Amino acid sequence: MHDIAPTDSDAARFLQIVRAAGLNAEHGRLACQLRSGFLNAHAEALVDNCLAALAEDQDFLSIKQVDRGHTLRQGWIDLLRSFGQNFDSPGYLVRRLTFFAACARAGMPLNLLLLQHSLIQRNVVERIAVSGVTTSDAHKLTDCALRIGALDLYLVAEGYHLPEIDALRKSLQALRGEVSHLRWRTSVDQLTGLVSYSKLVEILAQQIDLAQARRQPLSLIMADLDFFKSINDTHGHLVGDLVLRHTAERIQAAVRDFDIVGRFGGEEFTVILKNTDIEMAGIIGERIRAEIAGGPIHVKALNISITISLGVAMLRQDETMEALLERADAAMYQAKRAGRNRVVIAT
Ligand SMILES: Nc1nc2c(ncn2[C@@H]2O[C@H](COP(=O)(O)OP(=O)(O)OP(=O)(O)O)[C@@H](O)[C@H]2O)c(=O)[nH]1
Known part of the structure; x- marks a missing residue:
């Protein structure tokens, strides 16, 4: 698993993303309402529905075999249950980023993840509409679900880049090693050990x-x-x-x-x-x-x-x-x- 340790500049960048999504303290309260009203109770069912919908997909089947479904299912449920909880803290963003990066590493196709994300969001919006809250509150809750959902989309994209960045970092490291070895080889006479x-x-x-x-x-x-x-x-x-x-x-x-x-x-x-x-x-x-x-x-x-x-x-x-x-x-x-x-x- 990639060790995603946020630096100060990461924390500042995350806050910028939160602002760009138009999120504020009011959304924190609404997100709490979303969790207690819908997500906590339905997280398992939502994830299981997604997994069932994915069951026919060949790519996903191979992931399920590796993962045995457990880590992915539980990680996804946790993600829904913590939806929008302290969304302006680096910890929130890092946890979600870590999960998405793990999905990418496990070979979960990005389009499948995005599709399921949209389906869950649609489900949440439907539940808000039939929940009996006033039209104005329903509008606010929907707006909040979509904005915090947008934050997730941003992190999905970033999480899916991390393995590539890792691979790049590794090949860069290997290249640096080769360069310094080559530099050593050309600067040292191999027979005598003297300067070449x-x-x-x-x-x-x-x-x-x-x-x-x-x-x-x-x-x-x-x-x-x-x-x-x-x-x-x-x-x-x-x-x-x-x-x-x-x-x-x-x-x-x-x-x-x-x-x-x-x-x-x-x-x-x-x-x-x-x-x-x-x-x-x-x-x-x-x-x-x-x-x-x-x-x-x-x-x-x-x-x-x-x-x-x-x-x-x-x-x-x-x-x-x-x-x-x-x-x-x-x-x-x-x-x-x-x-x-x-x-x-x-x-
Ligand atoms: N074993 C070995 N021989 C080398 C190496 N590099 C050059 N030589 C040999 O060094 C010898 C140099 O010979 P010459 O240039 O005729 O010079 P010399 O026999 O030392 O005679 P003077 O320099 O005139 O005193 C040649 O036989 C080269 O093949 C090397 O890395 N290893």
């Missing part, structure tokens, strides 16, 4: 803007494993993957908490160093180099020694991201050419 290439570029662009706006230094390290191909060739691609994972861990261990480490692609890694000048960036680059070269990586039963070449560059005034990346990359290739396992500071 696309996210890295996004972060770097943001950090460059910030550094330029705040006039703070920003440095970048490009690091590429040396002769990584030979590890793949010698031990296979799976071992190569594990070496990449260990390398990522070692780089993470060598940098500060606020440095951003990403996998640029293949066996190439990037570190974004916020608020860091070139001297400090060089020191961190050297720490990474030493951490990787410090001892063999244990993969399966193997001890694999590996080194890394690094290029370090500090953002120049008004430099673009592409230019900064190019300078760091060029410095890294210079380290390769100079014999690998070293740090070169970009000029």
Whole structure:
């Protein structure tokens, strides 16, 4: 069952509906007369007549089987017995809305519910006419029955929308989950758990803007494993993957908490160093180099020694991201050419 808990704005909206139906305190008194004079005594018979009239309907038969008729019958009787009772309170509207939403969920066709609503109303109006009250009172009671009945019609329509709203809400939730999962997948490198290439570029662009706006230094390290191909060739691609994972861990261990480490692609890694000048960036680059070269990586039963070449560059005034990346990359290739396992500071 849908949990219909009214908020303050629901309560205000309900009151607006009551006003729109032209209902006032006088109708409260008339509704009381309707209940004590007609509905309380005849609610069961009215509902049973409706259920009998519906008995031939195939759709309704299937509902009756599920519902065994009891919940629906009793809910409907309660609805008639409380007709117009405190109609200006949110509780009144919520109870009726809950019942109509339950009818919708049980598969009760809307047209059948509306038809029965009209038949009950007709029956009530007929009973008022033969009740012996004065013509003026009969007119007032009829007017009241029709207005409060109109309120029910409004709530039927709303109640029949609730399951759709629920379904929409659920699919929206599922969609949000998928989006955040996708966002996570695209921002995290699945092999190493480091920041992915696309996210890295996004972060770097943001950090460059910030550094330029705040006039703070920003440095970048490009690091590429040396002769990584030979590890793949010698031990296979799976071992190569594990070496990449260990390398990522070692780089993470060598940098500060606020440095951003990403996998640029293949066996190439990037570190974004916020608020860091070139001297400090060089020191961190050297720490990474030493951490990787410090001892063999244990993969399966193997001890694999590996080194890394690094290029370090500090953002120049008004430099673009592409230019900064190019300078760091060029410095890294210079380290390769100079014999690998070293740090070169970009000029
Ligand atoms: N196992 C594994 N290998 C990868 C991955 N991405 C790229 N590679 C391999 O990394 C190797 C890179 O080789 P090269 O570009 O020749 O460079 P290198 O052997 O490291 O030599 P230098 O960079 O010149 O020191 C290639 O064999 C790629 O197939 C990956 O995700 N997993």
